Amino acid sequence: MADSSQTQLAYIEESTYGTTPATPEFTRQRFTGEGLKASRQNITSNEIRPDRNVPDLIQVAGTAEGAVNFELSYGAFDDWIASFMYSDWSTNVIKNGVAQKSFTIEKLFETGATDQYFRYLGAIANTFSLDISAQQIVTGSFGFMAKGSTLTQAAIASSTYVDAPTNEIMDAATGFASLTSSDITSPNILSLTLNGTNNLRQKPVVGSIDSLGVGAGRFQLTGTMDVYFENSEAFDLFLDGTATDLSFKIGEASELNYEFEIPRLKFEDGDVLAGGNDQDLVARLSYTALYDPTEDCTLKITRTPAA
Numbered sequence: 001m002a003d004s005s006q007t008q009l010a011y012i013e014e015s016t017y018g019t020t021p022a023t024p025e026f027t028r029q030r031f032t033g034e035g036l037k038a039s040r041q042n043i044t045s046n047e048i049r050p051d052r053n054v055p056d057l058i059q060v061a062g063t064a065e066g067a068v069n070f071e072l073s074y075g076a077f078d079d080w081i082a083s084f085m086y087s088d089w090s091t092n093v094i095k096n097g098v099a100q101k102s103f104t105i106e107k108l109f110e111t112g113a114t115d116q117y118f119r120y121l122g123a124i125a126n127t128f129s130l131d132i133s134a135q136q137i138v139t140g141s142f143g144f145m146a147k148g149s150t151l152t153q154a155a156i157a158s159s160t161y162v163d164a165p166t167n168e169i170m171d172a173a174t175g176f177a178s179l180t181s182s183d184i185t186s187p188n189i190l191s192l193t194l195n196g197t198n199n200l201r202q203k204p205v206v207g208s209i210d211s212l213g214v215g216a217g218r219f220q221l222t223g224t225m226d227v228y229f230e231n232s233e234a235f236d237l238f239l240d241g242t243a244t245d246l247s248f249k250i251g252e253a254s255e256l257n258y259e260f261e262i263p264r265l266k267f268e269d270g271d272v273l274a275g276g277n278d279q280d281l282v283a284r285l286s287y288t289a290l291y292d293p294t295e296d297c298t299l300k301i302t303r304t305p306a307a
Contacts, residue, residue: 008110122146
């Protein structure tokens with residue numbers, strides 16, 4: 001029987017959508033849990049029978065999707081970030097764009113003499129999230145949408161595997177540089193989240209169980225921020241509907257870090273509540289990121305490699 005603690009995830013970028021490259025060199029991936037699965041759409045026959053029985057269940061479509069959870073570390077997820085951003089890293093900077101990137105993702109279960117290889121072809125990162133909270137490590141997830149999936153009991157002929165980068169896991173204590181904003185003076189935060197989606201959709205086609213491909217919708221980025229209520233600056237931005245910006249850095253001080261920049265956003269909800277005695281007052285704000293014409297993007301990420 002297979003054990004979850006021996007599961008291996010690996011991936012390779014596809015040059016042709018939905019097709020695993022020949023003699024692939026897979027990269028093993030770091031992760032804390034996953035929900036990748038194949039699904040099938042079935043329709044129950046409505047044929048009328050005198051004995052009242054249901055004659056058949058007909059399979060009419062198949063897809064594959066699911067999330068991969070992770071603890072953030074430098075370099076391990078750059079390819080997947082590029083897929084989510086629909087873009088390429090250029091001089092260690094990436095902005096959300098329109099260039100589709102797909103992967104074959106392989107999930108290996110060790111079952112003794114015969115291993116089980118689940119492969120998800122045409123997998124594109126539909127969603128991306130980060131959770132940054134005081135006294136915690138930085139965690140997140142990627143949600144993939146794929147063209148289809150296969151199950152076999154053997155590795156692909158001539159395939160090889162390389163290990164994921166082994167950089168340290170990032171935390172929200174010494175590994176977090178203070179959040180900055182042009183309109184908020186030195187905010188001290190308790191937590192910050194980012195939740196992005198490409199609003200992907202499957203493209204069903206006559207003649208195939210699998211979809212024709214994946215269509216891209218709007219790039220949308222939302223999130224929340226809990227900030228100690230030291231002044232009214234952040235809350236005034238919410239009340240007035242005024243656009244602002246946010247940026248923060250995660251990782252080591254001078255290298256092996258990421259800077260996330262949201263050049264334009266608006267707070268769409270907020271509250272400051274005295275929930276009871278012996279508590280800090282915290283402003284809880286939710287935001288929506290918006291297109292910024294100066295940066296020509298909604299989200300910009302800058303990475304700093306080792307010197």
